[in-house]
Amino acid sequence: MENLEKPRGGRPRAFDPGRALDAAMHLFWEHGYEATSLAMLREAMGLTPPQIYNAFTDKETLFRKALARYHETEIGFALEAMSAPVSTREAIRRLLLGAAVAYSRPGKPGGCLFVSGALAASPQAQAIADELKAYRKASEAAIAERLAKGQAMGDLPEGVSVEGFAKYIAGVMNGMSIQARDGASVEELRILAQTALAALPDEGQKQGA
Amino acid sequence: MENLEKPRGGRPRAFDPGRALDAAMHLFWEHGYEATSLAMLREAMGLTPPQIYNAFTDKETLFRKALARYHETEIGFALEAMSAPVSTREAIRRLLLGAAVAYSRPGKPGGCLFVSGALAASPQAQAIADELKAYRKASEAAIAERLAKGQAMGDLPEGVSVEGFAKYIAGVMNGMSIQARDGASVEELRILAQTALAALPDEGQKQGA
DNA sequence: GATTCTCCATAGCGATCGATACGAAACCTG
DNA sequence: CAGGTTTCGTATCGATCGCTATGGAGAATC
Missing domain, CATH: 1.10.10.60 (Homeodomain-like)
Incomplete structure (x- = not known):
């Protein structure tokens, strides 16, 4: 290195x-x-x-x-959630609830650096904006990979589109990042995450937060 | 004026x-x-x-x-969706699908100006960031108002939290804005919107896009 | 035509931007 | 100690930032 x-x-x-x-x-x-x-x-x-x-x-x-x-110090929850030996639904649940916590930590800026860092940029900073976009794409790809693994293990119905669903999950997380930046509390983000989870197929019942 | x-x-x-x-x-x-x-x-x-x-x-x-x-020329779909004489679920559906179209118009920048305009700002531009935040909050409030109206008309179950659900919908739209900025197509955004709709209670069946 | 008003074009304002030149200071190896 | 190397603090650099002073040009009003 x-x-x-x-x-x-x-x-x-x-x-x-x-x-x-x-x-x-x-x-x-x-x-x-x-x-x-x-x-x-x-x-x-x-x-x-x-x-x-x-x-x-x-x-x-x-x-x-x-x-x-x-990437190394602030969003370990994502890798943990995606690699934990749990069901696909539980993995996504941990991902979204982890984001709820990570995006609203007291003493830290709200939201995700990969979103806030350079959503819009001047032409001179286009390379930076592209780098952040690459980070976001990688996150989405990691989600898609986890979903595909779930399908392979019979954990997730074959009918659903892995890419489409990954884009939904990644989109919800990006949205949570903006809501956090607008001052949403951990509890509010948790509720948002729980709501988003309801869109998952194979709806087992969920328990209180 | x-x-x-x-x-x-x-x-x-x-x-x-x-x-x-x-x-x-x-x-x-x-x-x-x-x-x-x-x-x-x-x-x-x-x-x-x-x-x-x-x-x-x-x-x-x-x-x-x-x-x-x-506000006047680019996002009329939102007001139309919220004020149309349709069911609450249909109103939200029109809102999200309208966003899918508006956020990915050919020849226009991707996403929503209210999100991309100043998500992060220097201290000197804090007033601008706050103004955009106010626009986003107003959008969320409008959604909440529409949901409350739905509850009052028996269109939406009493159990669900209007504020929580409005935050979810607004969050999804913000997420769609970022996905659009990352190059998501209309179709991809439509799928995202349809997926998000599945989180709505009172699940009537949906038809093809 | 004279007056009045507003906008036009040229040029440049002070402040701040990201980035450096320079020489002294502080460590290693002999 | 001398020689080599890296970082230190001070004082800026040229470029760009948002913005404006100034004087002439073009229209309505009298």
């Missing part, structure tokens, strides 16, 4: 790159890529511009590293 | 404000409020900066007028 910490001499860093990246991630999460200025990043990261550029190359690279960190 | 066209003398305008506003609206729709620069607006509207500022005050006012125009 990458050369992790190999200084062959030279002045040591006076800051923690991990903490700095976290601060940048939260700022991008809150304001999006383009609306987050270097001045804001400077203050939130507690660094001078040369420190930022020496450690993270440029703003675009910093944002991509923030995306990767977000 | 406003003084509509009352020049008591003076040099006449050399451009059509309506067409200029349309061009601005589409640009904001595509790139969002902050990422749309005056240079882009100049080119798209075919105007010089003083022409823009004389006719529309400033960028923020121009954006608000673009929002109003969008």
Whole structure:
């Protein structure tokens, strides 16, 4: 992968790159890529511009590293839900309820960085918008994969379209992200998730939240 | 309301404000409020900066007028669906299927301006983000009102939470807006809408699209 | 025709954008 | 210690941002 910490001499860093990246991630999460200025990043990261550029190359690279960190630290619920040894319906339930929690964590920006990061962008930032779109597409593909696995295991009726349903689930999660950004509480998002679950075929009865 | 066209003398305008506003609206729709620069607006509207500022005050006012125009010209399907003399389920069906069409019109930016316009914003543009949030909240409130009316008419079971369901429907529409932005076709959005409809109580059978 | 009003086009305003040049400082290896 | 290397802090860089000052042009009113 990458050369992790190999200084062959030279002045040591006076800051923690991990903490700095976290601060940048939260700022991008809150304001999006383009609306987050270097001045804001400077203050939130507690660094001078040369420190930022020496450690993270440029703003675009910093944002991509923030995306990767977000993917690793903030949305583990998704991978867990998709890989847990449970029924397909239960997997989707965990996915949506996990999103309800992750999108409305106190002290964190509402919604999902992959949605808020750059839904609309200037022509110069088109590459960033495309990168986020790729993340969203990958999420949808992961859902489709889980649904297909469910069909293969006889867990999900053969009649339903895996791609269509994955697009629905991914769409609901994106919608939850916006609702969270508009101030929806965990409970409200949970109710939304439960409602969305009712569209699933093979309707077993559900229990209280 | 406003003084509509009352020049008591003076040099006449050399451009059509309506067409200029349309061009601005589409640009904001595509790139969002902050990422749309005056240079882009100049080119798209075919105007010089003083022409823009004389006719529309400033960028923020121009954006608000673009929002109003969008509301009037692009999303009439919503009001139609909510006020049509049909069952509640049919009203919601028309709402979602109308969104599928409106969010993926050829030659138009994908999704809804109320979502793409400023989901994330810099602190300076917070007022704009709040305005868009207000539009989204109003849409949700309109849905809730329609659902409440359905309950009052015995059209919708008393048990379901009107607010919760409205949040679900609004959330699905927001999700459709993002899926449309990611390139979803009309058919794909229609399938998403049909899937979302299955979560509605009082499940009458549906017919082909 | 003189006055008055509004809009036109050119040019450029101060502020902020992302990104750097520069030289001193702090660590390693000899 | 000298030599090499990397990061440090300070002070900006050119480009672009939203916006406007200025003076002339074109229309209604008197």
